[in-house]
Amino acid sequence: MFISESQIRVRYAETDQMGVVYHGNYAQYFETARAESIRKLGFTYKDMEAAGIMMPVVELHTKFLRPALYDELLTVKVILKELPPHHRIEFHHEVYSENNELITVGRIVLYFIETKTMKKTSMPGQLLEKLRPYFNYDDHAR
Numbered sequence: 001m002f003i004s005e006s007q008i009r010v011r012y013a014e015t016d017q018m019g020v021v022y023h024g025n026y027a028q029y030f031e032t033a034r035a036e037s038i039r040k041l042g043f044t045y046k047d048m049e050a051a052g053i054m055m056p057v058v059e060l061h062t063k064f065l066r067p068a069l070y071d072e073l074l075t076v077k078v079i080l081k082e083l084p085p086h087h088r089i090e091f092h093h094e095v096y097s098e099n100n101e102l103i104t105v106g107r108i109v110l111y112f113i114e115t116k117t118m119k120k121t122s123m124p125g126q127l128l129e130k131l132r133p134y135f136n137y138d139d140h141a142r
Contacts, residue, residue: 001079001080001081001082001134001135002037002078002079002080002131002134002135003077003078003079003080004033004036004037004040004077004078005033005075005076005077005078006032006033006036006037006075006076006078007073007074007075007076008029008032008033008073008074008076009071009072009073009074010068010069010070010071010072010073010074011070012070012071014070015069015070018067019069019070020067020068020069021067021068021069023062023064026062026064026095026104026106027057027060027062029074029076029093029095030060030076030078030091030093030106030108032076033076033077033078033093034078034091034093034108037078038127041127041130041131042130043124043126043127043130047124047126048124048127049115051124051126052114052115052116053112053113053114053115053121053124054112054113054115055089055110055111055112055113056110056111056113057108057109057110058109058110058111059107059108059109060106060107060108061106061107061108062104062105062106063104063105063106064103064104065102065103065104065105066097066101066102066103066104067103068095068097068103068104072097072098073098074095074096074097074098074103075095075096075100076093076094076095076096077093077094077095077096078091078092078093079091079092079093079094080092080131080134082135083128083131083132083135084112084122084123086120086122087111087112087113087120087121087122088109088110088111088112089109089110089111089112089123090107090108090109091107091108091109091110092105092106092107093105093106093107093108094106112124
């Protein structure tokens with residue numbers, strides 16, 4: 001299992017009239033943390049796009065447990081529970097408050113697609129090799 005953490009400070013513009021993070025901003029928090037988790041592996045979305053592969057979001061599920069507030073430093077955890085066997089990759093996200101309380105959970109499904117044809121494809125080999133050490137043999141022996 002691959003787990004990565006990133007921190008994001010809530011900006012004033014991301015809050016609603018109640019001083020609470022507007023729910024639509026969590027998709028951006030999830031994306032920022034996903035991009036940073038891949039960067040920590042030594043690969044980037046830019047590298048993927050240069051290889052002719054994009055990752056559109058096809059599902060987004062979010063559950064709000066507690067509010068996040070202006071100027072709070074959030075920890076966004078990215079969890080990849082399995083190595084993708086084909087074109088589909090599923091990320092799980094957990095957002096924690098400064099007090100380490102779980103405040104939001106999310107699940108996002110993306111597809112690997114070829115930029116030119118818009119057809120589904122497999123995970124880029126470079127990224128696969130960087131993720132492989134985080135999974136036991138059974139997870140990627142498919």
